Amino acid sequence: MFIGHFGVALAAKKAAPRTSLGTLVLAAQFVDLIWPIFLLLGIEQVAISPGATAVTPLDFFFYPFSHSLLADVGWAFLFAGIYKLVKHDAWGAVCLWFVVMSHWLLDALSHRPDLPLYPGSSTYVGLGLWNSRPWTFIVEGAIFALGVWIYARATRPRDRAGSRAFGFFAALLAILYLINFFGPPPPSARAVAWAGLGMWLLVFWAYWLDGHREMRTSPPLTPIP
Numbered sequence: 001m002f003i004g005h006f007g008v009a010l011a012a013k014k015a016a017p018r019t020s021l022g023t024l025v026l027a028a029q030f031v032d033l034i035w036p037i038f039l040l041l042g043i044e045q046v047a048i049s050p051g052a053t054a055v056t057p058l059d060f061f062f063y064p065f066s067h068s069l070l071a072d073v074g075w076a077f078l079f080a081g082i083y084k085l086v087k088h089d090a091w092g093a094v095c096l097w098f099v100v101m102s103h104w105l106l107d108a109l110s111h112r113p114d115l116p117l118y119p120g121s122s123t124y125v126g127l128g129l130w131n132s133r134p135w136t137f138i139v140e141g142a143i144f145a146l147g148v149w150i151y152a153r154a155t156r157p158r159d160r161a162g163s164r165a166f167g168f169f170a171a172l173l174a175i176l177y178l179i180n181f182f183g184p185p186p187p188s189a190r191a192v193a194w195a196g197l198g199m200w201l202l203v204f205w206a207y208w209l210d211g212h213r214e215m216r217t218s219p220p221l222t223p224i225p
């Protein structure tokens with residue numbers, strides 16, 4: 001899944017109002033953000049195989065350290081643990097654990113059975129939503145649209161940058177998704193990895209735009225006596 005993960009990050013802002021959208025995007029996309037690094041280091045592998053599924057030409061034949069269930073549980077604990085240590089926000093850490101885990105669940109919904117349970121496992125999970133282009137478009141589009149709607153309702157811009165940066169963010173994601181959906185297959189696995197690294201820019205953008213927005217119902221910082 002691609003923009004569905006961003007939909008989860010946007011929606012999670014309502015549950016974790018003190019957590020920046022940047023951190024939520026980093027969490028929702030975490031294993032997809034370390035995956036290109038593992039590809040470039042040769043730790044994991046992907047092949048271009050047009051027709052692998054109706055939606056993606058990528059054959060994810062070896063990615064147990066980023067995308068096995070056990071690895072994702074481990075990344076979720078690491079992510080939430082570091083956040084708790086740095087921010088001292090236990091609730092935010094709990095939310096982030098679920099957001100990191102949501103990645104695996106959404107991938108398990110969309111991928112064909114290529115997600116191992118743990119590194120070395122021969123059991124692969126995947127419900128194969130990607131075998132249907134219309135259903136992928138409907139389901140992923142709906143998750144993303146719902147996330148945009150929830151974030152837009154839960155927060156308000158502090159200034160003009162706050163509304164424009166959010167609008168551009170949502171529009172850019174939708175355009176990237178359409179290019180991904182209707183565009184030609186990538187030329188090489190290396191190109192996939194570099195494009196994947198480019199997704200880090202969206203994390204920084206999310207941090208920046210979230211700083212220009214605030215919760216509509218900001219809870220009082222100190223209890224009223």
Ligand SMILES: [Zn+2]
Nearest residue numbers: 001031032107
């Ligand atoms: Zn993924």
